[in-house]
Amino acid sequence: MHDFVLNALRRASLRWSARTKVKQAARVARNKYSCAGCGQIVPNKEIEVDHVSPVVEPTQGFVDWNTYVARLFCDASNLQCLCRACHIEKGRAEGKIRLARKKAEKPPKEPKEAKPKKAAKKKQARRRPRKQGD
Numbered sequence: 001m002h003d004f005v006l007n008a009l010r011r012a013s014l015r016w017s018a019r020t021k022v023k024q025a026a027r028v029a030r031n032k033y034s035c036a037g038c039g040q041i042v043p044n045k046e047i048e049v050d051h052v053s054p055v056v057e058p059t060q061g062f063v064d065w066n067t068y069v070a071r072l073f074c075d076a077s078n079l080q081c082l083c084r085a086c087h088i089e090k091g092r093a094e095g096k097i098r099l100a101r102k103k104a105e106k107p108p109k110e111p112k113e114a115k116p117k118k119a120a121k122k123k124q125a126r127r128r129p130r131k132q133g134d
C-alpha cells in the first residue's frame with residue numbers, strides 16, 4: 001500500500017503548479033533549460049525538477065503522510081531545475097546518507113549468533129591437518 005500511494009502522489013506532483021513555475025523560470029530558449037547545479041544548458045528531456053531539501057529527509061527517513069505530502073507539494077523556493085547528471089549525483093549523495101542511517105538503525109546482533117561461530121572456528125582449527133613428517 002505504501003509504495004502504491006507513494007507512486008500515485010509522485011505522479012500527481014508532476015502537475016504541481018510550483019513545479020511548472022520553476023521549470024518555466026529555468027527555460028532560457030525554446031527547448032533549452034539552465035541547470036541550477038552546473039549551469040549547463042540542456043534540452044527538455046535532460047532537465048529535471050529537484051526538491052532542494054528532499055521529500056524524505058535522508059537523515060530521518062519516512063515520517064508520516066502529512067509530512068510527505070507537504071514536502072512533495074512544496075513551495076517553488078524549494079524546487080530547482082537540475083540536469084540529469086547533477087540530479088543523479090545529488091540523489092547518490094542522499095542515498096549514501098540514507099544507507100548510513102539505515103545501517104546505524106539496525107539492531108545489534110544478538111550474542112546468541114556470535115557464540116556458535118566462535119565454536120565452529122575452534123572446531124575448524126582442531127580439524128586442521130597436522131604437518132606430517134616423512
Ligand SMILES: [Zn+2]
Pocket residue numbers: 035036037038039040082083084085086087
Ligand atoms: Zn547540471
